[in-house]
Amino acid sequence: MLSLWKELLNIVFPPSADCPFCGGARQGKDLCGRCLTEIKGYHEEIYCSRCGRFTGKGSVIPKAAGHFCFTCRKQDWPFEQVRAAGPYEGVLKEAIHRFKYLGRRGISPYLAGLMAETASREPLFTAIDLLLPVPLADEKLRIRGFNQAALLAEEIGRLLQAPVSGRVLLKDHETSPQAGLTRTARESNLSGVFRVANSNAVQGKNIMIIDDVFTTGCTMSTATIALRDAGARHVFGLTAAAGRYF
Numbered sequence: 489m490l491s492l493w494k495e496l497l498n499i500v501f502p503p504s505a506d507c508p509f510c511g512g513a514r515q516g517k518d519l520c521g522r523c524l525t526e527i528k529g530y531h532e533e534i535y536c537s538r539c540g541r542f543t544g545k546g547s548v549i550p551k552a553a554g555h556f557c558f559t560c561r562k563q564d565w566p567f568e569q570v571r572a573a574g575p576y577e578g579v580l581k582e583a584i585h586r587f588k589y590l591g592r593r594g595i596s597p598y599l600a601g602l603m604a605e606t607a608s609r610e611p612l613f614t615a616i617d618l619l620l621p622v623p624l625a626d627e628k629l630r631i632r633g634f635n636q637a638a639l640l641a642e643e644i645g646r647l648l649q650a651p652v653s654g655r656v657l658l659k660d661h662e663t664s665p666q667a668g669l670t671r672t673a674r675e676s677n678l679s680g681v682f683r684v685a686n687s688n689a690v691q692g693k694n695i696m697i698i699d700d701v702f703t704t705g706c707t708m709s710t711a712t713i714a715l716r717d718a719g720a721r722h723v724f725g726l727t728a729a730a731g732r733y734f
């Protein structure tokens with residue numbers, strides 16, 4: 489009886505839908521005020537011109553000058569450039585977790601919108617021929633039910649009007665968890681896991697790899713190497729979030 493009463497109330501007074509990013513109450517069909525405010529702050533963030541990771545809070549580096557983080561000053565990457573919509577913390581981190589681990593696929597268009605906006609601010613990204621999501625191995629795909637990077641890539645491709653393919657870059661087997669490994673160990677863990685199924689699709693092309701998070705850069709690097717070995721011209725990366733460097 490009580491549940492019937494509740495149902496009736498829901499019909500008469502529908503509860504306001506939750507904010508897709510944080511689950512809090514929202515106004516209208518957008519995100520909640522807290523999430524919108526935090527997202528607006530991403531425009532003020534300073535990032536490395538090469539890998540796209542963000543500077544630490546309170547950094548004194550002037551915003552106008554393009555600059556490189558400590559890692560990028562010391563070493564080269566196989567990719568040209570990576571950009572991320574915002575730092576991997578706060579509401580963005582919450583949203584990615586809800587999307588990836590709680591299976592809230594409805595978050596994908598919101599994240600993809602932020603990513604497409606980030607890409608459209610980057611002059612080099614106008615020359616992209618093809619978007620490729622970082623693949624999941626079959627076993628992981630079966631467990632999770634979807635590839636978060638593939639959903640983001642589809643949406644971004646639609647927004648940027650660029651072709652997307654989920655069948656070019658493949659991952660044959662899942663690697664052991666990367667967390668806690670040193671960078672060298674991560675690289676050897678990942679080496680050879682990515683495969684290009686159809687090199688004709690990438691030869692001479694500028695590719696943009698889509699992923700949810702950029703942290704150490706090992707996934708982006710090893711995927712880039714596979715694409716370049718298959719004849720890709722330049723490889724770029726676009727992620728929803730990236731870590732900070734200090």
Ligand SMILES: [Zn+2]
Pocket residue numbers: 507508509510511512519520521522523524579
């Ligand atoms: Zn929110």
Ligand SMILES: [Zn+2]
Pocket residue numbers: 536537538539540541556557558559560
């Ligand atoms: Zn960097």
